[in-house]
Amino acid sequence: MLDIRYFCDDVPAGKRCTSPVTELPADLASMIADTDVGGIVLFANNLVSTKQMVKLNHDIQQASLSAGHDPLFIAVDQEGGRVVRIPHHLGTSFSGNMAIGATAKNSGTQFALQSGEIIAKELLSVGFNVNFAPTVDVNVNPLNPVINVRSFGEDADQVAKLGLAQMNAMQQQGIISSLKHFPGHGDTSVDSHTGLPRVDHDRSTINNTDLKPFKYAIDNSNPGMIMTAHIQYPQLDNSEFIAKDGSKTILPATMSRKILTDLLRTEMGFKGVIVTDALNMAGIAHYFDPTAAVIQTFKAGSDIALMPMPIRSPADIPRIKQLINDVAIAVQQGEISLDELTQSVERLKTLKQQYALNKRVIDNVEEATQIASKVLGAPQHKKIEQKLANHAVVDIANNGVYPIKDSVKKLHLLMPDQTKCMAMTFALKNRHSAFNISCTSLAGKNTDLTKAQQQIKQADLVISADITPQQSMAEMGGMDDIAQWRDRLDKTQQINTLLALMKFAKQQNKASIFISLRTPYNVPQFAPYSDAVLATFAHNTAKHEYVDDYGRLITEFSGPMFNAVADILTGRLEAKGSLPVSIEQ
Known part of the structure; x- marks a missing residue:
């Protein structure tokens, strides 16, 4: 084969x-x-x-x-x-x-x-x-x-x-x-x-x-x-x-x-x-x-x-x-x-x-194409996909930080990459248009720490996320991807940067939420600097493009887990999931 x-x-x-x-x-x-x-x-x-x-x-x-x-x-x-x-x-x-x-x-x-x-x-x-x-x-x-x-x-x-x-x-x-x-x-x-x-x-x-x-x-x-x-x-x-x-x-x-x-x-x-x-x-x-x-x-x-x-x-x-x-x-x-x-x-x-x-x-x-077009991503399929995400999110800890209070206006996000910045921002703004949201992407090798710290100082709430472990060749496809796999971002550097910014937020007495976007085994590393912790096990996003009323090409990213998290953080949903693996508490 x-x-x-x-x-x-x-x-x-x-x-x-x-x-x-x-x-x-x-x-x-x-x-x-x-x-x-x-x-x-x-x-x-x-x-x-x-x-x-x-x-x-x-x-x-x-x-x-x-x-x-x-x-x-x-x-x-x-x-x-x-x-x-x-x-x-x-x-x-x-x-x-x-x-x-x-x-x-x-x-x-x-x-x-x-x-x-x-x-x-x-x-x-x-x-x-x-x-x-x-x-x-x-x-x-x-x-x-x-x-x-x-x-x-x-x-x-x-x-x-x-x-x-x-x-x-x-x-x-x-x-x-x-x-x-x-x-x-x-x-x-x-x-x-x-x-x-x-x-x-x-x-x-x-x-x-x-x-x-x-x-x-x-x-x-x-x-x-x-x-x-x-x-x-x-x-x-x-x-x-x-x-x-x-x-x-x-x-x-x-x-x-x-x-x-x-x-x-x-x-x-x-x-x-x-x-x-x-x-x-x-x-x-x-x-x-x-x-x-x-x-x-x-x-x-x-x-x-x-x-x-x-x-x-x-x-x-x-x-x-x-x-x-x-x-x-x-x-x-x-x-x-x-x-x-x-x-x-x-x-x-x-x-x-x-x-x-x-x-x-x-x-x-x-x-066959006409039939497949009605089956692939059918609305009833997407509804169940979202329902799974809604039921899977685990509330590991919450020191009264969410549902987000009305007094919280400015949010700063610390996300693994720009796609996650866009997906999390899109989901939160859809639920609370008054949110003023900024985001630091940690995907680059030269994250602007000074700018990130300034935005953290101005924020009422800091939301951080991590994807551990890194992408494997099984996700990419296979052995054809070995060169790209070896050239992946240095995960240790990304984690150190994220931890440094989370520690800074804590020093500034900022309310903070940490989201584990893949395996929850990484939670003990970040929990000491967080007032609340959620686990999602997934971060799938889809890209959507459209032309707005002003003729501009708009690119958006969204995903079921980001929708679920946004609903939980804004009080529309309760986190119902239970950890299927053990983590250090």
């Missing part, structure tokens, strides 16, 4: 192709037809407009069908919250799993069910049939750089129930769901995009925490797919292998027969399709060349090798054909069991038949 995120007719030596595929090039259509590849996964770069998404997915399927092949799996990572690929201004993004976890005490599985149903309807409308979601990792590590708010929380039972509800909702609509990341990515401090994480839990903890959501889904439903994790689990398999650089290390789960076949299939009874996480991630690619990775994961028990090598130019197409040929030789030579490969093919065919993929192929692009 390949990604076609970027493709260029010619890539000069030493350069990277960064031209997104928004229309299917003839070379890629021929590759699909020639290879009978099993599926395609698309990323945010591939998805621009409703008609464009519909046509791209239509053309991808036609490339396979016109050559006499089965319909393809066409997949996407539309988890909601931190990881979404459909443009925010088109689809319904939701606030993500940890926000859903924050609503569970009062609302049970309501929002897991509703979000799963809506996400599935919107994906189906533009031609997708697989969603690499939900994430059912149990986030027990506050330093987890890649999962955190993508998890429903730290309680395995709650994660299991919410994960099953969301998965069932997706699959009942006709989208194949892929639970991830087996056997669990919740207690890692390393991102498998950049390294090979290791989990040293004992077997009892593995059973009662990491495996529980997967086991619960298998025992109570029929997951279409389960995605592997590039993680070492010595208590499940301590077998070692020789990496391509000659070093010796423990097999990651993706490459472990003990984990994928003996544990997942035999012991846990999973009958569906096993798909690997992207094989081009450093957790695999650092140790295996592409052909060796595919052969090893098939021997371990995987059914789908996801993104084993990049296809970025016509020169890469012979390489993927050679990889397929090399795997075929491995079968002929007995390195891969023909019987097991045949069983794998049957599982794939059964899944495609079970979800009637042949009946879900888009025939008429114009008609």
Whole structure:
């Protein structure tokens, strides 16, 4: 299963192709037809407009069908919250799993069910049939750089129930769901995009925490797919292998027969399709060349090798054909069991038949676009998205600072970037037009501290916010983003600047509110300088542009969580959420 995120007719030596595929090039259509590849996964770069998404997915399927092949799996990572690929201004993004976890005490599985149903309807409308979601990792590590708010929380039972509800909702609509990341990515401090994480839990903890959501889904439903994790689990398999650089290390789960076949299939009874996480991630690619990775994961028990090598130019197409040929030789030579490969093919065919993929192929692009335009971001979908945000916000502390008193006129915001400045300002002004609001963006390397301090002095209330941890490659898309990921803003510098300004506000005896916009694990760092603390778990925004009565182009940013926070701060709503993870108080 390949990604076609970027493709260029010619890539000069030493350069990277960064031209997104928004229309299917003839070379890629021929590759699909020639290879009978099993599926395609698309990323945010591939998805621009409703008609464009519909046509791209239509053309991808036609490339396979016109050559006499089965319909393809066409997949996407539309988890909601931190990881979404459909443009925010088109689809319904939701606030993500940890926000859903924050609503569970009062609302049970309501929002897991509703979000799963809506996400599935919107994906189906533009031609997708697989969603690499939900994430059912149990986030027990506050330093987890890649999962955190993508998890429903730290309680395995709650994660299991919410994960099953969301998965069932997706699959009942006709989208194949892929639970991830087996056997669990919740207690890692390393991102498998950049390294090979290791989990040293004992077997009892593995059973009662990491495996529980997967086991619960298998025992109570029929997951279409389960995605592997590039993680070492010595208590499940301590077998070692020789990496391509000659070093010796423990097999990651993706490459472990003990984990994928003996544990997942035999012991846990999973009958569906096993798909690997992207094989081009450093957790695999650092140790295996592409052909060796595919052969090893098939021997371990995987059914789908996801993104084993990049296809970025016509020169890469012979390489993927050679990889397929090399795997075929491995079968002929007995390195891969023909019987097991045949069983794998049957599982794939059964899944495609079970979800009637042949009946879900888009025939008429114009008609499908009209339907999709009514489904994507439908008013009733947006209403539920806002309702989730309203129910998720957690009141961690409030020393009488909100609801904001009538005497408060001037507000100064300390926000992670200009977009958040605009979204928070827009939401507050919409609720109280008399507010005089200024904002300091902390995204730049040279924040004007003198100006910020002057504005704090003049303010009646200071509202600060932080997004921790930083954006991961899973959010950006994948390994194509590693250069941009490495060039991210220095988070330590941003935090130090924010803390310095919050301390200054406290010295000036200014009333202050702190908002955790991602994981609440950062709260203890900022709480000593705050009179009130809120946790939102999300900061999704959408961009809106219009021309005002004076002919000026106006750009605005808004988002459900900013609306919810503004309603809470102005007394229109009560914060109803409960923390789904533990933080130091």
